[in-house]
Amino acid sequence: MDSLKHDWLTEGLIDYEYKKYVLLAYLKDIGKKFNQSELYPFMTDLIFHYRNLIKVRESKKLMYDSFPETLTKADFNKLRLTYDKIINDDEVMEQIERIISFAIPKMKGMLEEGKELYEFVEEQINLEPVGVSPIYSDEGYLFINQDASSDVSIYRYQMTFFEHAEEKYRSMSTEFLMNEIRNISKSYENIKVSLTKKYTELPNPATYLAVSKLKFPLNETVLPVAKRMLVRRISTTD
Template structure:
């Protein structure tokens, strides 16, 4: 996995050609993982890089606009006073502008691809409650199963702090409890009762998420389910 440091823009040498290579190498790796339906942590990481770079561009524009300007001449008709900034020309800042102009549209393009893939995969998942839900739903169990297999993963979940930057608005802490294979006599209601007996959650909330295809749980299913679970317990 090729990661991009948070200070990639100013790290190492400030050379437009070199930075373009760094950006392309990073985005190539991200694109390959998106093609494999592996969305996290790359999608939120890419979102941060896009937001930070866009914020840098806007901040630089605000700084440039704040510098005093001097009269450069009069043009017309009609008569118009022309101004030019007293901010001195700096080759390094031009180099930064070139890097940002190169990176932003490519970040956005790959980000759009990742968001669309997220939406497409979310449409293949179905989240449903198991039995009656208690009043306290911030902690419980999640059964991850697949339409065409008997494989089943059992997670304990706990919704934690609010954060507008995470899917659904709240972090979800996952703890893998078991992996098993279901048979015809194994119902989710029975599994829920067994979990209540084994662990210290006497009346747990429980959900099952069904996936039409086998996907990476940590990198794809659980991040998307986090969003669905937030909506279900709201």
């Protein structure tokens, strides 16, 4: 149970002991993932639920913009109607408030564990450009190497931009291309040149190498952390 339903707070039996059991089972599974050095998508899911509980406690409302994109507006409207009815029921609302008061510090504690793991992983990763970096760096390649091995995972990345509440945000999408074996005759620069010949639409690609001193789960941990590091790096050089 490494994810909670978006409406876990109001779905089914609204009982403090029951919801407490559901939450603790969820957090136990998240803790297991963190112990296995797996960060995503579990950290993102936890942050979403924590922020939503904070908003509910502060405003007694469910905020549509806090829900993931998979939740349609129609689904949210049904959820909001359910919650509006609950607010008018003092007995049920008392249960909800007890659940929220219990859940927020528990989730915050687990978030602190996730943050410590994230910071530890980030400390192990060194991010550097491969070859000369072009002026345009919103699209290119990301190489990932771990634990001084010869294996190199190669991704194509592209920066995306979106606006929300008068603020602009950057995110990065990646596409896995291939694995390569690095050796004396195939350096990172050689791999970059080979990519340039294969994918001619990027004749002078920005290319970055993320090297982790320790080995972690690639898709759940190293890739998402390296992506966030690369987004920050590109953002500061624009």
